[in-house]
Amino acid sequence: MKTKSGDFVLPGDALGVTEEFVPADWTYEDEGKIRSLVAGTVSVDNKNKRISIIPKTSYPSVLKNGMVVFGQISEVRGQRALMKIERAKDTDRGLTTSFSGGIHISQADKGYVSKLTDEFRIGDLVEAKVTKVIGLDNVDLTTAENELGVIKAMCTNCRHFMKQLSKNEAICPNCGRKEKRKLSSNYGG
Ligand SMILES: [Zn+2]
Known part of the structure; x- marks a missing residue:
């Protein structure tokens, strides 16, 4: 080899x-x-x-380290949230292949995180940065920067998108439920 x-x-x-x-x-x-x-x-x-x-041919929309991407949380396990990546920032076109990204609990926020469900929930729209390309369709991601994290939180009670309440809390305009999240400084943008 x-x-x-x-x-x-x-x-x-x-x-x-x-x-x-x-x-x-x-x-x-x-x-x-x-x-x-x-x-x-x-x-x-x-x-x-x-x-x-x-x-050999150009792959303009394939992910690379340091790229910022948008996607939706599909699963939140104990130590790892999974995200379906929909597109890369600063490009109009979608991705040619479907990528999935993993956010480890240590990469969710700057400080210590005890519960990953205080950071993300299924259905949330998230802005994250690629830290490692693992395989053809799989990357590691981080949201441990101010402008990264949840940009739209989905209420776990009624599935409506929520409004920002404070730095790390959102409120549902439909049912009034309050939930914690790792919110991006670009929340709702
Ligand atoms: Zn709700």
């Missing part, structure tokens, strides 16, 4: 090991191995120990 610059690879092909190289553009890490996300040409940067891929 030794690839060199100029080699043509397909999605999933092993390129190197993470002990030796850092996975860069269009690659992902899989149990210590670096694999290609796309069909393309390998580019090895031996000085900085980075392996990246130059895609």
Whole structure:
């Protein structure tokens, strides 16, 4: 498993090991191995120990580290909220593939979070930042910045969207229920 610059690879092909190289553009890490996300040409940067891929065709709307995305919370488990990513910020077009993102409890807010259900609930619309591309359709996300987090909270009682009440609380205009959330500073925008 030794690839060199100029080699043509397909999605999933092993390129190197993470002990030796850092996975860069269009690659992902899989149990210590670096694999290609796309069909393309390998580019090895031996000085900085980075392996990246130059895609054969352009994939303009595929997610990368640092991108801000919008989506809807589909599940909130003990330590992890799952989000269906609908689009990337600053682009009009939707994503060509459907991506799912995970927000670990440690990445939900700046401070300590004891209950993830005080941060997100199913149906909430969320703005989040990609921290890691895990596979072809899966990324890790963070909302631990002021402008990231819930931009529309869905009432768990009646499914109406809620109004912001305070920094981390929203109120339902339909049933009057108050609920906690990790609200974005752009709430409702
Ligand atoms: Zn309600």
